[in-house]
Amino acid sequence: MKKIMNAIMLSCMNATCLIEKKKLVPISLIKKMQLSMHLSMCDGCDNYQKQSDFIDMLLSKQQENTKMIDTFLLEEKIFKKLNA
Ligand SMILES: [Zn+2]
Known part of the structure; x- marks a missing residue:
């Protein structure tokens, strides 16, 4: 029985x-x-799954925010400050 349960x-x-x-x-x-x-x-393990899902949700939100950054605008600002 123990083998079956395992x-x-x-x-x-x-x-x-x-x-x-x-x-x-x-x-x-x-x-x-x-x-x-x-x-x-x-x-x-139930708590582990909930925490893992929560971390994944936070990371996916972080990735969405990162995608919205206009790197071209940032590059322009950096060049302007370098040349000032
Ligand atoms: Zn467990």
Whole structure:
């Protein structure tokens, strides 16, 4: 019975790896079910997933803000200050 449970249940290390992996590549249905089962029972990994999602959201906002900077305008300002 213990061997079957070990095969079904993910360790916390494997669960957190899957949390990150599923953001980048699709994972199998079995892995999704294992992860879902683990997250329903493990508060630590559930919190990890929430914090990881929050960090990703902040980073994506940061990237959006970075894209809006007009580098040409900045370059002009720098040249004007250099030549002043
Ligand atoms: Zn866990």
